[in-house]
Amino acid sequence: MSPRPPAAGPARPRRTPGRPTRDSADQRSHLLDCAIACFVMRGIGATSLRAIATQAHVTPALLHYYFGDKEQLLAAIVEERLMPALALVRAPVAEAGEDVAELVAGFVNGMGEAIDRHPWLPSLWVREVLCEGGALRDVMFSRVAPQLPLMLAQRFAQAQAAGRLNPDLDPRLLVISLVGLTLFPAAGAPIWRRVFNADDIDGKALRAHTTALLDRGLQVPPGPLDLQEPEASR
Template identity: 65%
Template sequence: MDKIKPSSSTKPRPVKRASKSTGKPATKKRAPGRPAADSPDLRDRLMGAALACFVRKGIAATSLRDIATEAGVTPALLHYYFGDKDQLQAEVIAQKIIPIFIGLREPLLQAGDDIAALIAGFVSGIGRIVAEHPWLPPLWVREVLCEGGALRDLLFDRIGPQLPQMMAARFAEAQAKGRINPDLDPRLLMVSLVGLTLFPAAGAPIWRRLFNAEDLNFDIVRLHTLALLDRGLELDHAE
């Protein structure tokens, strides 16, 4: 098919009428709640505002109006981008939470049969996550551990099969080969790992005040945890 060639008979395009006040071409007004074209990062900022509200108030107690106030926008803008709160919550989980655990899992897969490296990688990985995302431990306690938490299904359906269950299976294999303490339960070992990493981070404001322990940063906690696990696992005595 031939391309349409410009012709001198082509009708000229209509010119926008100038504004009386400025003399500039008039611009069509946006509908209420519709975003400006020059805000490509607004969607991410809205999800960040939602996450901040979820951490501070809890997911169930947070309304779209709360999130709009946090972000400095109208609820109509949130509806435009996400539809409703459930869809916004799903986006926050998919874009802000799940990638964190994927980033934790990938290095652990490279540990292979080295249980010491697997455990050290998990402990160090949690330390990195807490440093980069200090909101995660309290959110985890509120929305996963507490009854009725909005993220409990996320643990069972997405995170559990990819991380805790994978590591427990690795521990069971190592135990069957005589590489770790036979008195340990591989499943409870994973529970202990979470208890020695996420819980101290979530409760840090309490135990630091209780023991006047502001000097205990996560590097010290990490070394303490690895030393404790090393003795309990009897890794030095494994054949």
């Protein structure tokens, strides 16, 4: 009688060829983060999928698996990174009441929170929106402008018409001023921190400075001596 063959152990599940072994959501998020890092460093136009794959320590085929091509990758970054970051700015502005100071504070604090959570935002914005030929300029006109700057300018115009805002101001330029006092200092932080040896100035301190500048300008607050009558008038 022939000996029985040894009992087979439990069958191992076969992995579909080409599928990632890492958790898909985690891997996808990692690839988006690496793509943003490359875009900030080299620019979107100058960054290839191979360069992103090298940054992420994966093969280009894995990028193709998740995103198809570079255009689809960029679309994913807009939907899953850029627009959620800007939503942090829009939310407090949309929720602010009719008080102009509350509206301004909502923008300043919202932008500060967006930059704290997404440090890549200022550099990517300057490179890909402000610079001629930037890959995100059309996104600014089609997606961002209606949701934030145009809405904010309209709110300022309404406040001005109601007598709650300086009539000498242009509501549109006021929005530009707010961007210039929030987004641009963050983009230039590596420079001015080195110039002024100002590593002690963090995002919170920058927001406090900006709010004070917008609220009181260069006016020196009155002190105890300012309230006293001069000797000659007594």
